[in-house]
Amino acid sequence: MIDVQRLRILRAVAEHGSFNRAAAALLLTPSAVSQHIAVLERSLGRPVAVRSTRGVTLTEPGRLLVEAAEAISAELDHVRHEIDRLDAGRPRLTVATFTSGGRFLLPEALDRFVAAHPEVELTVRESEPETALPMVRRGEADLALTYHFDGPLPVRPGERPGIDWTPLMDDPLSVVLPRGHRLAGRAAVGLGELAPDRWVLGCLKTEAYLRRHAERAGFGLQVAASTTDYFFAQSLVAAGVGVSLVPKVSLDPAPGLAVVDVEPPRPVRHIGVAVPRRRRPHPGTAAFVAALTAAAELRRCT
Numbered sequence: 001m002i003d004v005q006r007l008r009i010l011r012a013v014a015e016h017g018s019f020n021r022a023a024a025a026l027l028l029t030p031s032a033v034s035q036h037i038a039v040l041e042r043s044l045g046r047p048v049a050v051r052s053t054r055g056v057t058l059t060e061p062g063r064l065l066v067e068a069a070e071a072i073s074a075e076l077d078h079v080r081h082e083i084d085r086l087d088a089g090r091p092r093l094t095v096a097t098f099t100s101g102g103r104f105l106l107p108e109a110l111d112r113f114v115a116a117h118p119e120v121e122l123t124v125r126e127s128e129p130e131t132a133l134p135m136v137r138r139g140e141a142d143l144a145l146t147y148h149f150d151g152p153l154p155v156r157p158g159e160r161p162g163i164d165w166t167p168l169m170d171d172p173l174s175v176v177l178p179r180g181h182r183l184a185g186r187a188a189v190g191l192g193e194l195a196p197d198r199w200v201l202g203c204l205k206t207e208a209y210l211r212r213h214a215e216r217a218g219f220g221l222q223v224a225a226s227t228t229d230y231f232f233a234q235s236l237v238a239a240g241v242g243v244s245l246v247p248k249v250s251l252d253p254a255p256g257l258a259v260v261d262v263e264p265p266r267p268v269r270h271i272g273v274a275v276p277r278r279r280r281p282h283p284g285t286a287a288f289v290a291a292l293t294a295a296a297e298l299r300r301c302t
Contacts, residue, residue, distance in 0.1 A: 006040040007069035009033055010048060014066045017055040040065075070137075071162060093284045094123045096132035096144040100230060101271055104249040105145060105168070108295035113288050120284050136274050137162040142282045145292060147171065147269045149205065163274040166289055168296040171269040173206070174251065176237050176244045177258045184258035191245075191262060192217040198224035198242040202233030206245050209267055271296070 012022040013033065023030040041047050048062035058066065097106060106124070114122070127135060132144035145168075175194065177184050183193060191213050201207045201223060214221040224242035227233050230250035237244050238256035245262075247269050253259050273289050 002043065002065070003040070004072060006036045007065060007072065009036045010040060010062065011066050011069040011073070013037065013049060013056055014058055014062070019051070019056060073138075090119060090121045091284060092121045092123065093143075093282060093288060094125060094141045095288065096125045096127045096135050096141040096146070098128055098132070098146055099126055100247065100250040101145050101147060101171075102126065105271075105292060105295045105299065108298060109288065109291040112291040112294060113284075116291075117284060117287060133163060133274055136276050139276065142275070142285050143288060144274045145271070146274055147271045149209065149267065149269060162277055164277050165272050165274055166293070167270060167272040168292060169271050169300060171247045171249050171271050173245050173247050173262060173267045173269070175260045175262055176234055176246050176251070176253075177260060178237060178240050178243075179256050179258050181243065181258060183260065186260055188261040188263045192219070194243055195219035198222045200224055200233045200236045200242040200244040201226045202230035202244055202246060202250070203228065210245060 009022065009026060009028075012026050013019060016022045016025055019033045019037075020030045023033045026033070037049055044061060046061050047059050048065060050057045050059060095106075102124070110122070113120070125132075125135070125141060127141075127144070129144075129146040129148060132141065132146050135141040136144045175183075175189055175191075183189050191210070195214070195217065199210060199221060201210075207221075207223075207226070211221050222242075225233070225236050227236070230244075230246050231252050233244045234246060234250075234252055234254065234257060236242070238254050245267070246259075249271070251259060273292050275285050275289065
């Protein structure tokens with residue numbers, strides 16, 4: 001039988017890349033970590049980790065065990081939260097959400113859910129995807145309203161997400177310009193046409209996209225202001241500080257702004273809801289996902 005404690009140690013070795021750093025994180029000696037891994041390997045009859053001057057590399061059996069350790073840890077965390085719920089009296093549901101998506105979709109979804117399930121005590125926690133998804137996996141949130149760009153869901157390298165994903169809507173990004181800008185009357189612009197302009201950033205992920213595009217187009221990105229709030233970014237654009245790239249759900253066009261589409265390939269955020277892949281999901285999760293789906297459908301039709 002595989003010992004759960006040794007799986008936890010192997011997981012730490014994989015996370016930290018060495019026996020010494022894993023030992024420090026676990027408050028063990030490197031010798032104890034090495035002995036635990038050796039016993040694990042003897043019980044399997046094959047190696048799980050290979051040491052080199054560059055650190056520790058997992059073998060294929062080792063990677064499979066780490067995936068199992070992630071799933072077991074998430075299940076145990078989930079069970080702990082479920083036990084805590086037993087003393088809570090009312091059933092509880094914790095929802096993680098990113099700011100603009102919560103502002104756009106949650107009010108309608110909450111109205112629907114609370115009307116149908118007034119007995120449930122709701123908690124909403126604001127979190128970006130890289131924080132919200134681990135919360136769902138660990139059982140700290142029952143679901144997350146979140147997003148990703150054209151790549152995969154944001155999880156750490158080597159991790160399986162451990163979640164199920166329900167797409168809700170696409171959220172294309174547009175260029176927001178001061179009303180008097182030279183390109184304000186256009187139906188669509190290429191981002192390369194804005195090479196001379198200074199940018200107001202409303203999100204670090206948008207900055208990463210813009211920097212990649214600028215590098216491909218051969219110009220340097222000039223940043224006038226950097227924020228973590230698309231609505232604040234738009235107020236700075238209206239004041240003439242620069243131009244910005246803003247998702248549809250965050251658009252708040254004021255009299256001093258012009259909103260222009262981006263020519264293909266247009267950047268898009270994919271908004272959806274993540275729930276943990278559990279044997280016994282929270283009974284309110286499916287109902288809340290249905291409420292979010294209905295809210296997204298209503299928003300698409302308006």
